[in-house]
Amino acid sequence: MKIIKLLFTGCVAVFIAACTNDRKQATDSTDSVKAILDTTQNNIDVLSDIPWTAEMDSVSEKYTMKRSPIYSSEILTKDNVIESINRKYPENKLVWEGLKNDTAYVKIENSDYLTQSSGSTGARIFLAESTYSLTELPHVNVVYFDFTVGDHATPGPYTRTSFDFSMPQNNR
Incomplete structure (x- = not known):
């Protein structure tokens, strides 16, 4: 019975760790998109030619x-x-x-x-x-x-x- 509880606890821990890792990757992806948008927004101020x-x-x-x-x-x-x-x-x-x-x-x-x-x-x-x-x-x-x-x-x-x-x- 102790072995089953130990296995169950281990599986839950692995599951939680996997979910936390996905959130971190999602946050990293969101940060990357925001950085690209911020860069694009800053480049709007660059004129393509003189007026x-x-x-x-x-x-x-x-x-x-x-x-x-x-x-x-x-x-x-x-x-x-x-x-x-x-x-x-x-x-x-x-x-x-x-x-x-x-x-x-x-x-x-x-x-x-x-x-x-x-x-x-x-x-x-x-x-x-x-x-x-x-x-x-x-x-x-x-x-x-x-x-x-x-x-x-x-x-x-x-x-x-x-x-x-x-x-x-x-x-x-």
Whole structure:
């Protein structure tokens, strides 16, 4: 009789241990799904492209600014706009410095590529795309670029009207 009680107690213990293990595996699975959802939710903030791009007309060879149709359904924040610009132009890394009134202040710590290597047209395109993209943010009408002046670009305030690609480059 003692042997039967002992066997019965052993079976119950094994059964309880098995049930507890299943709960732990279910909890681990739930935690994994939650982690995937949290990661996906965080990635929603990453823009697939910059909001505005400069496109050249192959016939007239003039540039125009075009709004990216991809971003229209995405939420714009200062962080994801800066990140998308930095992803496209890693050599001209923008750093958000702040917002005062309607002016966004950004800095390019190493502006050698922008001012010395990208050429006048490359610098204008970078500044135009950055300005147009950042002025998509609420309450931003001016972008003040802080960087060391060079041959192809000048720091200072830029608006969308600063970029008329049909005019010579030094007219802002």
